[in-house]
Amino acid sequence: MTKFFDKINEMTISRRNFIKASTAAAASLSLVGCGNTLTTTNAGQAANEEGTWITAACWHNCGGRCLNKALVVDGVVVRQKTDDTHPDSPDYPQQRGCARGRSQRQQIFGADRLRYPMKRKNWNPGDGGKRELRGKDEWVRISWEEALDHVAAELKRVKETYGNKAILAKATGPALNAYGGAMTYWGCTSDGAWPKPQQFMNGGRAKGSNDRLDLRNSKLIVLWGANPVWSSGGNPAYNFKQAKEAGAKFIIVDPLYNDTAQLLADQWIPVRPGTDTALLLGMAHYMITNNLHDQEFLDKYCVGFDAEHMPEGADPKENFKDYVLGTYDGTPKTPEWASEHCGTDPDLIRSFAHEVAVTKPMTFTSSSAAARTSVGEQFCQAFLTVGWMTGNVGKPGASVCSNNRHNTQSYGGPALVKAGTAGGKSPANPIYKEPTFPGPDPFKTDWHGIVIDEAWDAVINGEYTAGVRGKQPCDIRMIWNIGSGNVLNQNTDIMKGIEAFRKVEFVVTSAHFLTATAQYADIVLPATTEWERLGGFLTGNPEMIIFYSQITQPMFEAKDDDWMYAEIGKRLGLDPADFDPLSPEQKLFNMVAGCTVMKEDGSGYEKLVTITAEDIAALGVKGTPQEGRISYQEFKEQGVYQVPRSPGDQYTYIDYKDFIEDPDKNPLGTESGKFQIHSQGLADTINAYGWNTLAPIPKYQYVTEGYEETFSDFEKKEKSGYPLQLTTIHYARRSHSTLDNISWLREAFQNRLYIHPADAAARGIAKNDIVKISSRHGQVIRPVYITERIMPGTLTLGQGAWAEVDDATGICKAGATNVLNGGLPTGQGVQAYNTCNVQVEKYDSKLQTDYLWPKRIVAAQGGNK
Numbered sequence: 001m002t003k004f005f006d007k008i009n010e011m012t013i014s015r016r017n018f019i020k021a022s023t024a025a026a027a028s029l030s031l032v033g034c035g036n037t038l039t040t041t042n043a044g045q046a047a048n049e050e051g052t053w054i055t056a057a058c059w060h061n062c063g064g065r066c067l068n069k070a071l072v073v074d075g076v077v078v079r080q081k082t083d084d085t086h087p088d089s090p091d092y093p094q095q096r097g098c099a100r101g102r103s104q105r106q107q108i109f110g111a112d113r114l115r116y117p118m119k120r121k122n123w124n125p126g127d128g129g130k131r132e133l134r135g136k137d138e139w140v141r142i143s144w145e146e147a148l149d150h151v152a153a154e155l156k157r158v159k160e161t162y163g164n165k166a167i168l169a170k171a172t173g174p175a176l177n178a179y180g181g182a183m184t185y186w187g188c189t190s191d192g193a194w195p196k197p198q199q200f201m202n203g204g205r206a207k208g209s210n211d212r213l214d215l216r217n218s219k220l221i222v223l224w225g226a227n228p229v230w231s232s233g234g235n236p237a238y239n240f241k242q243a244k245e246a247g248a249k250f251i252i253v254d255p256l257y258n259d260t261a262q263l264l265a266d267q268w269i270p271v272r273p274g275t276d277t278a279l280l281l282g283m284a285h286y287m288i289t290n291n292l293h294d295q296e297f298l299d300k301y302c303v304g305f306d307a308e309h310m311p312e313g314a315d316p317k318e319n320f321k322d323y324v325l326g327t328y329d330g331t332p333k334t335p336e337w338a339s340e341h342c343g344t345d346p347d348l349i350r351s352f353a354h355e356v357a358v359t360k361p362m363t364f365t366s367s368s369a370a371a372r373t374s375v376g377e378q379f380c381q382a383f384l385t386v387g388w389m390t391g392n393v394g395k396p397g398a399s400v401c402s403n404n405r406h407n408t409q410s411y412g413g414p415a416l417v418k419a420g421t422a423g424g425k426s427p428a429n430p431i432y433k434e435p436t437f438p439g440p441d442p443f444k445t446d447w448h449g450i451v452i453d454e455a456w457d458a459v460i461n462g463e464y465t466a467g468v469r470g471k472q473p474c475d476i477r478m479i480w481n482i483g484s485g486n487v488l489n490q491n492t493d494i495m496k497g498i499e500a501f502r503k504v505e506f507v508v509t510s511a512h513f514l515t516a517t518a519q520y521a522d523i524v525l526p527a528t529t530e531w532e533r534l535g536g537f538l539t540g541n542p543e544m545i546i547f548y549s550q551i552t553q554p555m556f557e558a559k560d561d562d563w564m565y566a567e568i569g570k571r572l573g574l575d576p577a578d579f580d581p582l583s584p585e586q587k588l589f590n591m592v593a594g595c596t597v598m599k600e601d602g603s604g605y606e607k608l609v610t611i612t613a614e615d616i617a618a619l620g621v622k623g624t625p626q627e628g629r630i631s632y633q634e635f636k637e638q639g640v641y642q643v644p645r646s647p648g649d650q651y652t653y654i655d656y657k658d659f660i661e662d663p664d665k666n667p668l669g670t671e672s673g674k675f676q677i678h679s680q681g682l683a684d685t686i687n688a689y690g691w692n693t694l695a696p697i698p699k700y701q702y703v704t705e706g707y708e709e710t711f712s713d714f715e716k717k718e719k720s721g722y723p724l725q726l727t728t729i730h731y732a733r734r735s736h737s738t739l740d741n742i743s744w745l746r747e748a749f750q751n752r753l754y755i756h757p758a759d760a761a762a763r764g765i766a767k768n769d770i771v772k773i774s775s776r777h778g779q780v781i782r783p784v785y786i787t788e789r790i791m792p793g794t795l796t797l798g799q800g801a802w803a804e805v806d807d808a809t810g811i812c813k814a815g816a817t818n819v820l821n822g823g824l825p826t827g828q829g830v831q832a833y834n835t836c837n838v839q840v841e842k843y844d845s846k847l848q849t850d851y852l853w854p855k856r857i858v859a860a861q862g863g864n865k
Contacts, residue, residue: 055639057530057548058101060735063406064233065540067095067640070551090242092644106742112855114526115556117147123522128505135520139860152571154506158478169480174426174579175569181429187452187829192368193376194403196828200682203668209401209412211653212239216246217397220359225369227258231730232409234540239410257789270791273725274373274706274835275342280382282338283353284324292357294391304678320697361397367405373835374704374826381698385677394660407540413653416643417545419537420594422587453823459500467690481509483561486737489516493823495778514856516803526558534584544642589621602650691825705837722837728817731798740802746851752785756792772843778819780812
C-alpha cells in the first residue's frame with residue numbers, strides 16, 4: 001500500500017475526491033498498463049460505513065439507459081447497484097443495468113481521465129505549427145485562461161479572415177451560433193435509410209410497432225437485422241422472451257447467427273449484407289405466384305401494388321407486382337434469382353415466404369442495420385411492401401414495424417412518462433435553415449452543409465455535394481469539436497480524417513479521455529461526465545424515466561460544455577445571458593416541474609411531480625407549487641418513475657388501428673392517405689440529394705461495395721481483390737466508442753473478427769491467429785474467431801474500438817472499423833457501414849491482448865504531471 005501512495009504523490013493528483021475514491025476502492029491504482037483506477041477489491045472500511053445510494057447517470061447511447069445507483073460514503077463511490085425499487089415481473093420489469101453500466105466507476109474515476117487543459121507542444125497560433133505532428137506530438141499543460149484565450153482568438157481570426165463557413169463543426173453550440181455559426185456536417189447514421197421511406201410511404205411513423213404486451217398475441221415474430229441482446233440495452237430481449245414463452249415462433253434474418261438468435265430463434269435465415277432487397281423480392285414472387293398475398297388489404301389500404309391501384313398520373317407499368325413477375329423487364333424475381341444475390345437457399349426463401357404469408361397474427365419487424373448500406377432506401381421500400389402484402393397491420397399481435405431499434409425495440413406507442421423542457425432559448429445556426437418536406441424544392445438552397453461521408457474529403461479537396469446544385473466549393477480552416485464526442489473515430493474513413501485534421505489550421509476538442517479525436521487536436525479541454533454535473537433526465541423505454549443526480553465533484557480541472565461555451569463567448573464579446581440565459585439549477589427544475597405521466601385511463605397526461613413552496617425555496621429557483629403523483633423528494637430519492645403495466649390495461653397500443661378500422665376518417669400523412677408502395681415523392685427526394693437514383697417502387701440495385709462488387713466480373717463470377725463482405729455491428733463491450741478504454745470490458749468482450757471456417761481454411765487461418773483485414777480505405781489487425789455462426793463470404797467486427805494507427809504502416813491494431821469503412825455518400829446521406837469489401841490474410845506479427853495495453857495517461861509537460 002505504501003507504493004500505492006508513492007505513485008499517487010508522483011502523479012501529483014490534485015483532486016481530493018479522486019484521492020479519496022482511490023484510497024477507498026483501490027488495491028492498485030491504474031498506472032500505465034495496469035488496468036483502471038477504481039476497483040472493489042479493497043473497499044474495506046469505507047464500504048462498511050453508512051452511505052447514501054444516489055441515482056447515477058448511465059447516459060451512453062446503447063438504448064437502455066437503465067437504473068444505475070452509486071453508494072457514496074463521505075464523497076467516495078464504493079459500490080454500484082441497479083434497479084431494486086420494486087419486485088421484478090414480466091409485466092412490470094425492473095430497469096436493470098448491463099456490464100457497461102456496472103463498469104462506470106472504472107470510467108469516471110479512471111486514471112486516464114484528462115485532468116487539465118493541454119495544447120500540442122509544437123502548435124502555434126495562426127498556422128497550426130507542424131500540423132503533421134498532430135496525433136503524435138507531446139502535450140503541454142496550460143491554464144484554463146490560456147486555453148480559452150487561444151480558442152477564442154483562433155475562432156475570431158478564422159471568422160475575420162475566411163468567414164464562418166471556414167469553421168467545421170458537428171455540434172455548433174450556443175456560443176458559436178451566437179458568433180455567426182459554422183459549416184456543419186450531417187447524415188443518417190443510426191436510422192440508416194429509414195427516415196424518408198417512412199415519411200413518404202407510411203406517413204412518418206417513426207417506428208410502427210404495437211405495444212410490448214401485445215407481442216404476446218403474435219404467433220410469429222420476424223426480427224430482420226436485429227440483435228437487441230447486444231444493441232438495444234434494457235428490456236427488449238426480455239420482452240421478446242415473454243412473447244416466446246407465450247407461444248410465438250421467432251425467425252431471425254441476419255448474416256450472423258447473433259446472440260439474440262441464440263436466445264430466441266426457432267429459425268435463422270442467413271442473408272448477405274446489402275442484398276436483403278433481393279431476398280424480399282424473391283419472397284414476394286413466391287407469395288404472388290401462389291396467391292398468398294392479402295389482395296383485399298392491398299386494394300383497400302395501399303397504392304402501387306398492381307396496375308389497377310396506381311397513384312394518379314403514375315405509369316401503370318411502374319407497379320410492384322409486374323416488376324416482381326418480370327412482366328416488362330423480362331426478369332422474374334424468383335427465389336432462384338434472389339438466391340444468386342442474397343445467398344439464401346431458394347427452398348428456404350420459399351418456406352420463409354410461405355410462413356410469413358399464412359401466419360396471422362404476425363409481427364414483421366426490422367431494425368435499421370439492413371438499411372445502413374448504399375441505396376439502403378430500396379430495402380426499406382421492399383420490407384414495408386412485403387410486410388403489407390401479409391395484411392398484418394392494425395390488429396392485436398399484428399404489425400409491420402420499420403426501424404424498430406435502440407430504446408424502442410419491442411416498444412410501441414407514445415411515451416407513458418416524459419420529462420419537461422429545460423427552457424430558455426438557444427440561438428440556431430444562422431447559416432442554415434431546415435427545409436420542409438414535401439414543399440418547395442429545398443435542394444436549391446444551402447440548408448444542410450456537408451454530408452458526413454464527404455466531410456473529410458471536403459476539408460482536403462475543398463468541395464462538397466449540395467444536391468441539385470452539384471459540387472460547391474468550401475474552404476475549411478478550423479475543426480470545432482466541443483461537445484461533439486469522438487467524431488474522428490466514429491465517422492467513416494478515419495485515414496482520410498487524419499489527413500483532414502492535419503490539414504486545417506486549428507483543431508479544438510473537449511473530451512473525457514485522450515480519444516482518437518483528442519489525440520489529433522491542437523487544444524484539448526477536459527470535460528466533466530454526467531456523474532460530475534448537477535443532474536438530469538434519461539429515458540430508455542417509453543414506460544419509465546430516470547432522474548439522476550450529481551455523484552461527485554468535477555475531477556481535477558474538468559468543466560462542463562456549457563461553462564466552456566459561456567467563457568469562450570465572453571472572450572468574443574458576447575453576453576452568455578443572451579445565448580444561455582438560465583442557470584443549470586433552473587433548467588433542471590424546469591424539467592422536473594414539466595414531467596408528465598399518462599393518466600390511468602389513457603386519456604391524456606397529468607403532472608408527475610408534486611412540488612411545494614419549500615422545495616422551490618430550498619432549490620433557489622423560480623417556480624410555482626404543483627400537485628402530482630409523486631413528491632419531489634421521493635422522486636429524487638428513487639431516481640426513477642416507471643408506469644406499472646398489466647395485460648388489458650388502458651395503455652395497450654395497436655399501431656394503425658384507427659386507420660385500419662376507418663381509412664377515410666383516419667388517413668395517413670402520405671400523398672394518397674394510404675400506404676404508398678409506389679411513391680414518386682420518395683424517389684424524387686432521394687434523387688435530388690445527388691448521389692444515386694431510386695425507383696418509386698422497390699427494385700433491386702447493386703450497392704456500392706456490396707456482394708456483386710466482391711467480383712471483378714459478376715456475370716463470370718471472377719472474384720476481385722476484396723472478395724469478402726464486412727459488416728460492422730454494435731458490440732457488447734462498449735456503446736459506440738464510449739467505454740472502450742475500460743479494461744474490465746475489454747477482457748470480458750474481446751474484439752475479434754468473426755469468419756466462417758471455409759473462408760479461414762482457404763486463407764490458412766487457424767484458431768487464435770492474428771489476421772490483417774484490408775479494404776480500399778485502410779487496414780486493421782485483429783484476433784480471429786472462426787465460427788459457423790457467420791455466413792460464408794461474410795465477416796463481422798464490432799464497431800467503436802479506439803483507433804491505434806501506426807503512422808509508418810498505416811495499420812490500426814485496435815480494429816477500428818472506420819479505418820476500413822470509406823466515405824460512400826448515398827441516398828439521403830446514409831452512412832453505409834454494412835457494405836464494405838475486404839480481404840483477410842494471416843498476420844505473422846504478434847498482438848498483445850488489448851485489455852493489457854497501456855492506458856492513455858497523459859504526462860504533459862509544464863505544471864503538475
